[in-house]
Amino acid sequence: MNPPDLKYSKEHEWVRMDGDTAIVGITRFAADSLGDVVYVDLPEEGSSISQFQKMGEIESVKAVSDLFSPVGGEITERNATLVEKPETVNESPYENGWLLKVTLSDSAQLDKLLTAEQYDEFLSEGNN
């Protein structure tokens, strides 16, 4: 169900590596649980974030949830589409609904993340 080539966090974020750049988003499970996303608050481009720390907020019709960064580094780009069309997160969580691009501070961080198989297992254990 979750793309096999991505890495996952237990906070339901995913990471796709593109050269030195990590693209970050939330998983289908997270998007479905939140319901209709109406606002995404992300840190500024050029600012730094730390792995597993709060980096912003995502708001659905129902509630506000904290976003935790699955990786640490410098933010090079925010997904501008989400300003006017936050619902893109629901429609396409793994592609057009990505949140941030980050230059990793240390590639060893990726070892602390789950594989797709491990994340699927994590979900099926009801750890959510």
Place this chain on the structure above:
Amino acid sequence: MVPFAGWDMPVQYSSILDEARAVRTSVGLFDVSHMGRVDISGPDAEAFLDSIYSSSVPKLKIGRGRYGVICNEDGGIIDDCILYKFGEDRFRLVPNASNTEAVLDWLDRWNSNDVSIENTTAETAMIAIQGPKAQAILQELTPHDLSSLKPFNFAESNVSDTPAMIARTGYTGEDGFELMMSADKATSIWDALTERGAMPCGLGARDVLRLEAGLLLHGNDMNTDINPYEAGLDRFVDPDRDNYIVGETLRRIRDDGPERKLVGFTMQGRGGVPRHGYSIMDGSQKIGEVSSGGFSPTLDSNIGMGYVRSQYTSPGTPLTVDIRGRTADIKVVTLPFYSRRRD
């Protein structure tokens, strides 16, 4: 599913915003069986209700319902309801789920005579069908001519060969009907309506729609510490009746004028959602509080209602809301945010 006032209620069936859009453009279906149904009857029923309801009950015509509030000794709103008149000696009151017990306590307290008060909530069910296509779909299931049923009128007829009360009322700002029937028949009526294209809608869509329509939610936008003049419900209150037990209190409140009032507001851009309890600010000074807020799919912007000091109620007044430390610009607007086109 979430627990709500002792009922298990779906917040959404599919997507809250898709469900809300379906009601605005087509037709949606709500299980509102959690709402109370209280049958009040007897020769003194009309006089009794006139003493506790916010508007004149003798003036209410048979076959009609009237929105109103039930106020406590201080003028605070115990609940808002619709009162339906079947005859001078037979009425049905529909309070909110979470206030049904409080309303029953209030009725019992003032019922010194022989009025029968029967809570039929558990034996009956209530379904709302709402949207521009509601009449066409419901008409397929009932012999009653729905085109002759005006807003806030009701009829006793059959739906899917089951006796039902059909009221042209709702809580969405759209045309539609609320149906009350025996609880064991509700599922088959629900299924017949969904088979004909009505989209099941949950509490989430109901909240979005009522907010767009500028309709208040008890517990959010009013409570026992808020009186109907603060809530902007003046037109539903007639305090000048000698037998109205809180009439004198409400007359005094009306004549003094409220210090705070409910206003609607819109927000520029797609910032965070203004939610219940957030501060409304004039510069650095807190001058009010959000009572309800949300994203409006119909207006494609964030909207809300809140209580502000009386000098800030003029439409166009620029204010801000503190959204968890972020400042969002808002503008006071006239309610409702949305009214349907009436052709």
